[in-house]
Amino acid sequence: xxxxxxxxxxIDQIIxxxxxxxxxxxxxxxxxxxxxxxVDKEALLFSFELACEGSLLEGSRLVIESIPxxxxxxxxxxxxxxxxxxxxxxxxxxxxxxxxxxGREIEVASLEIAA
Amino acid sequence: MSTRMVEVRAKVxxxxxxxxxxxxxxxxxxxxxxxxxxxSPGSGKTAFLEKLLSxxxxxxxxxxxxxxxxxxxxxxxLRRATPNVRQINTGTVCHLDALMVEKALxxxxxxxxxxxxxxxxxxxxxxxxxxxxxxLRFVLLSATEGEDKPxxxxxxxxxxxxxxxxxxxxxxxAEFDLAAARRNIESVRPGMQVFEVSSKxxxxxxxxxxxxxxxxxxxxxxxxxxxx
Numbered sequence: 001x002x003x004x005x006x007x008x009x010x011i012d013q014i015i016x017x018x019x020x021x022x023x024x025x026x027x028x029x030x031x032x033x034x035x036x037x038x039v040d041k042e043a044l045l046f047s048f049e050l051a052c053e054g055s056l057l058e059g060s061r062l063v064i065e066s067i068p069x070x071x072x073x074x075x076x077x078x079x080x081x082x083x084x085x086x087x088x089x090x091x092x093x094x095x096x097x098x099x100x101x102x103g104r105e106i107e108v109a110s111l112e113i114a115a
Numbered sequence: 116m117s118t119r120m121v122e123v124r125a126k127v128x129x130x131x132x133x134x135x136x137x138x139x140x141x142x143x144x145x146x147x148x149x150x151x152x153x154x155s156p157g158s159g160k161t162a163f164l165e166k167l168l169s170x171x172x173x174x175x176x177x178x179x180x181x182x183x184x185x186x187x188x189x190x191x192x193l194r195r196a197t198p199n200v201r202q203i204n205t206g207t208v209c210h211l212d213a214l215m216v217e218k219a220l221x222x223x224x225x226x227x228x229x230x231x232x233x234x235x236x237x238x239x240x241x242x243x244x245x246x247x248x249x250x251l252r253f254v255l256l257s258a259t260e261g262e263d264k265p266x267x268x269x270x271x272x273x274x275x276x277x278x279x280x281x282x283x284x285x286x287x288x289a290e291f292d293l294a295a296a297r298r299n300i301e302s303v304r305p306g307m308q309v310f311e312v313s314s315k316x317x318x319x320x321x322x323x324x325x326x327x328x329x330x331x332x333x334x335x336x337x338x339x340x341x342x343x
Contacts, residue, residue, distance in 0.1 A: 002210055002241035010127045017123055027118050031127075038243040038270040086266040086303050088273070096305030100273070106127040106244070115117045 006039055007047040010108060015056050017111070028061040028112035036069045036085055036103035063112075067105050071097030131245055134213040138248025145225035148331045149233065151247050153271055154255035155264070156237030159281040161189045162314040163255060164234055168196035170324045175229040175331070180219050182211040182236045189234065199228070210241035213248055229331060239268040251276045251330070258286040262296035269303040277308045279323070284313040 010029070018024040029048075033041060041064050048062040073080045073090035079101050080090045088097045126132065142149045154160050164179060171177045178199035181189045190202035203211060203219050216233060225231070233249060235242045254275035256264050259282055265272045272278065278300045286293065293311070300307055310326070312319035 002208075002244060005208065005210075005212075006127060006244070009130070013125055013127065013129070014123075017125065021121070024121065030120075036270055036273070038240060038274075086269040086299075088269075088303060088305055096301070098305050108123045108125045108127060110123055111121045112118045113121050115119045 001043060003039060003043040004047040004051060006106060007044060007051040010048070011051055011055055011057055014108065014111065017108075018056070024111060025114040026057055026060045026111050027114055028063050029057075030063045030065065030109045030112065032067050032105045032107045032109050033064050034067040034069070034103040034105040036100065037106050039106055041066065065109070067102055069103030070101040072099040072101050073097055074099075128244060128246075131213045134217060135246035135248040138213060138217060139250070142225065142231070142248060142250065143334070145228075146335055147225045147228050147231050148327070148334055149231045149249045149251075150327070151233045151235060151249035151252040152255065153235045153239070153242045153252060153275065154237060154257075155239045155260065158237070158255045158257040158260060159314055160234050160237065160255055161192055163279065163281055163312065164232055165193055165196050166314045166317070166320050167232065167323065167327075168193060170320060171230055171327065172197050175328075176227060177230045177232070178223065178228045179232040179234065180211075180216060181234040182215070184208075184236060199223075205236060209236055209238050210245055211235050211247060212245045216247050230327065239264070239271045243271040243274045250334070253277045253279050255279045255281050256296065256300075257282040258291040258293075259289045262292045262299060265296070265299040265303045272300060272303045272307075275304070275307075277310065277326075278304070280309065280311045282313060282315075283311045283318055284316050 045062055052058050069085050070079050071082050071088055073095055075093050075095040082088050083091055152160050168177050177197050179193050180201050180203055182203045182205055183189055184205055187202045190200045193200045201219050203215050233247055252275040254272055297309055300309055310319055310323050
């Protein structure tokens with residue numbers, strides 16, 4: 001359970017970002033979370049709420065967009081979605097996929113600000 | 116109430132990633148080959164590392180950082196092989212991060228260390244998110260854990276460079292299906308190098324030592340500069 005550590009890093013980063021822009025009133029945080037990031041969505045939602053308490057972000061929402069796993073198939077020369085996160089092969093030709101294109105993200109995409 | 120969107124696009128673990136990159140640069144500059152070890156608790160990381168350290172210490176300079184929630188037990192065990200061991204106690208934290216590694220390195224002269232091992236906290240989930248600046252990451256899987264571990268924890272296997280199957284002396288008793296284990300590793304990390312070892316009998320340890328020696332030699336090779 002390292003989601004609390006992740007949530008705390010995220011909150012520090014957002015507060016810094018908000019201050020650098022003259023203090024934003026953050027209503028919601030939009031996060032891209034790869035299914036291959038090793039971070040659990042539900043645990044992160046829970047941790048975020050907990051970690052926000054008493055901070056400038058208290059009361060803000062976390063909105064998570066799940067990013068699927070995409071690999072590059074060198075044989076087809078195309079990006080492909082593997083059959084599962086434990087079968088890193090091309091669904092078309094069966095070649096093993098050694099390059100991960102996306103699915104590892106833990107990235108704050110945008111902030112929703114009170115206008 | 117209306118809201119507006121502000122684009123940020125910031126990696127949450129950016130600070131850790133930046134620090135890990137600095138560490139990796141520093142390790143390369145000083146010529147230290149740094150190997151991270153990850154596995155579930157009880158898979159034999161410390162026994163394996165103890166064998167590696169004593170094997171390598173014959174002709175190279177070795178050091179180790181060892182992470183645990185609590186106790187100095189592992190460091191005490193590893194000190195039988197080399198005095199250059201530091202324990203990192205993480206308290207309640209389930210993984211090591213780059214900052215803990217940087218702090219633990221304080222005052223060590225890296226140019227006097229050929230191999231540095233970083234034994235992570237026993238955990239197959241959390242360490243996968245944190246880059247420690249290591250050159251290579253070994254993931255250990257013991258024959259007694261079952262051959263489907265790679266499928267259950269694909270992210271940690273995929274974020275590692277080498278798989279080591281430990282406790283091979285117990286494989287038969289545990290009815291361990293080696294072919295299935297290798298197949299599962301290949302499925303989550305195609306092309307991954309796999310070693311089979313027993314820290315108890317010494318089986319397979321020489322090939323790991325040879326692999327590491329070759330790796331160090333390659334890293335130390337003077338860079339060839341193209342000339343006309």
